[in-house]
Amino acid sequence: MDYLRFELRKIKGSGILVIGVVLTILSVLFQGYLGLMVKEITCDIIHVTAMDLFSTLIFPIFISVVVSESFSIEETNCGIANSYFTNISINKIYTMKLLTVRLINLFYFILAAAITMIFVALKGGNPLLTLLKEWKWIVLSVLTIFSLINIVGLIIILFKSRLCSMLISVIATIFASILNPLGISWLNPWYGFEHALFYRGLSPIAITYMITLFVLSEFLIKKKIQVIPNLLESMV
Numbered sequence: 001m002d003y004l005r006f007e008l009r010k011i012k013g014s015g016i017l018v019i020g021v022v023l024t025i026l027s028v029l030f031q032g033y034l035g036l037m038v039k040e041i042t043c044d045i046i047h048v049t050a051m052d053l054f055s056t057l058i059f060p061i062f063i064s065v066v067v068s069e070s071f072s073i074e075e076t077n078c079g080i081a082n083s084y085f086t087n088i089s090i091n092k093i094y095t096m097k098l099l100t101v102r103l104i105n106l107f108y109f110i111l112a113a114a115i116t117m118i119f120v121a122l123k124g125g126n127p128l129l130t131l132l133k134e135w136k137w138i139v140l141s142v143l144t145i146f147s148l149i150n151i152v153g154l155i156i157i158l159f160k161s162r163l164c165s166m167l168i169s170v171i172a173t174i175f176a177s178i179l180n181p182l183g184i185s186w187l188n189p190w191y192g193f194e195h196a197l198f199y200r201g202l203s204p205i206a207i208t209y210m211i212t213l214f215v216l217s218e219f220l221i222k223k224k225i226q227v228i229p230n231l232l233e234s235m236v
Contacts, residue, residue, distance in 0.1 A: 043125025
């Protein structure tokens with residue numbers, strides 16, 4: 001728990017947590033208000049409208065920002081090496097980093113989803129029934145959160161560069177729609193939240209891919225964390 005509290009304090013101290021909350025609230029409120037003004041948008045689909053900007057642009061990039069902030073400080077300042085040589089568990093440090101960024105980004109998603117339910121209610125719908133009916137959206141979104149965190153974490157560990165992970169994330173997010181005409185945009189994990197919203201249009205192959213990506217990225221990040229102490233021993 002000490003590791004977890006330390007990681008949470010570090011993220012909180014950087015101001016990223018507050019920025020993420022503000023961006024989440026503003027983006028969902030803005031899109032939700034636009035949907036509220038359009039009569040054709042019913043209570044069954046207004047959550048899609050409200051989440052659109054958050055899912056396609058803000059959330060994928062901000063996940064990368066949170067992971068980069070958590071992972072890169074030790075990487076750039078030799079903190080991991082120092083921890084190893086002072087007999088602090090490297091595996092536990094990285095495990096707590098993963099847990100921390102997952103909790104933070106799950107919080108952003110829950111906050112965004114909760115705000116969308118306000119617009120569902122304003123449109124005359126039942127928020128609870130909507131959440132129950134849209135359980136596939138929620139499950140696929142959570143899988144995408146974990147997959148993206150794992151992928152960005154792997155990039156940072158492998159290349160020891162926050163700039164590299166951020167550059168890849170921004171490019172993959174902004175140009176995600178380029179693959180739309182080919183029908184394979186679901187291959188891009190940074191576009192996973194948009195596909196989770198429109199899960200009804202996903203093929204079984206696309207859904208299987210999203211699940212497989214989560215399982216594979218989970219395996220790889222844990223495998224990479226396990227070998228970090230061995231890499232440090234080679235430095236001695």
